[in-house]
Amino acid sequence: MSDTASSSGTLYIVATPIGNLGDMTSRAIETLKAVDLIAAEDTRHSARLLQHFGIQTRMTSYHDFSDDARVELLLHNLLDGQSVALISDAGTPLISDPGYRLVNRARERGLRVVPIPGVCAMTTALSAAGIPSDRFAFEGFPPAKHTSRLKLFQALVQETRTLVFYESPHRILECVDDMAAGFGFDRTAVIARELTKTFETIHCDTLGSLQHWLRADENQQRGEFVVLIKGAATEQDEEIPADAKRILQVLMEELSVKQAVSLASRLSGVKKNQLYALALASAAKPDDTVAQ
Numbered sequence: 001m002s003d004t005a006s007s008s009g010t011l012y013i014v015a016t017p018i019g020n021l022g023d024m025t026s027r028a029i030e031t032l033k034a035v036d037l038i039a040a041e042d043t044r045h046s047a048r049l050l051q052h053f054g055i056q057t058r059m060t061s062y063h064d065f066s067d068d069a070r071v072e073l074l075l076h077n078l079l080d081g082q083s084v085a086l087i088s089d090a091g092t093p094l095i096s097d098p099g100y101r102l103v104n105r106a107r108e109r110g111l112r113v114v115p116i117p118g119v120c121a122m123t124t125a126l127s128a129a130g131i132p133s134d135r136f137a138f139e140g141f142p143p144a145k146h147t148s149r150l151k152l153f154q155a156l157v158q159e160t161r162t163l164v165f166y167e168s169p170h171r172i173l174e175c176v177d178d179m180a181a182g183f184g185f186d187r188t189a190v191i192a193r194e195l196t197k198t199f200e201t202i203h204c205d206t207l208g209s210l211q212h213w214l215r216a217d218e219n220q221q222r223g224e225f226v227v228l229i230k231g232a233a234t235e236q237d238e239e240i241p242a243d244a245k246r247i248l249q250v251l252m253e254e255l256s257v258k259q260a261v262s263l264a265s266r267l268s269g270v271k272k273n274q275l276y277a278l279a280l281a282s283a284a285k286p287d288d289t290v291a292q
């Protein structure tokens with residue numbers, strides 16, 4: 001694959017499926033066929049994928065433990081005008097997968113780095129979990145040791161964004177136990193297991209109930225997991241009592257929003273910012289009523 005813009009080759013970062021081979025994009029196939037070299041996390045594992053799609057490109061290994069010499073060799077290939085594609089065992093490279101050092105050094109040397117997007121377990125889980133996805137934080141794999149894991153969850157207890165974790169089958173039970181202890185048994189969470197595969201399961205419940213659910217069926221402990229934790233409730237989420245809404249509505253008919261909110265807050269004891277958000281939302285409604 002020649003690069004017309006410069007004599008250096010391009011580094012392609014190519015996403016591959018996380019289970020269902022039907023999720024391989026045509027651009028990924030074309031790119032892997034066209035490049036001079038594929039750098040793969042595990043060449044034996046990726047050989048099956050390449051064979052399935054009739055890709056005959058030469059492969060070399062690249063993983064997190066690759067030494068500087070391996071990175072330099074790949075950079076040398078690129079500087080020499082060869083194009084290289086980086087793939088991981090599954091999903092998007094660099095997302096809890098190797099590639100950061102290579103991409104970082106390639107960009108430092110002014111080489112072109114082109115993403116070929118596709119599947120990622122995190123976004124796949126988020127898209128179907130049914131908990132807020134407008135703001136989220138990806139935490140990757142939690143620590144393997146109980147004490148550090150619990151400490152991390154306790155440190156994140158006030159986080160209002162949805163939290164996304166990866167977990168392996170041999171740690172899923174103890175991880176969910178620590179999540180329940182750290183975030184609270186009543187916190188809503190989603191376990192997304194074996195996404196895009198035959199036994200795909202996406203189950204939403206409180207962490208306390210998820211602990212029981214996992215233990216009740218050993219099959220639910222098998223496979224690959226994404227665990228999503230609903231963010232901590234914000235003040236705006238707290239339910240405003242119906243009488244406070246009514247007071248605000250009446251006052252808004254006679255006073256400015258600012259005065260109505262201030263007075264309604266004094267009368268009802270509900271925080272001003274909560275009432276203000278409600279007032280603004282209702283002002284935007286055509287019939288000018290406060291949402292019940």
Ligand code: SAM
Nearest residue numbers: 018091092095120121166167194195224225226
């Ligand atoms: N780069 C990958 C991506 O884009 O999602 C993630 C690689 S990371 C080493 C592997 C972890 O991703 C698994 O342990 C699991 O937590 C999650 N994962 C990968 N495939 C999955 C699947 N089909 N269903 C659920 N989780 C999956």
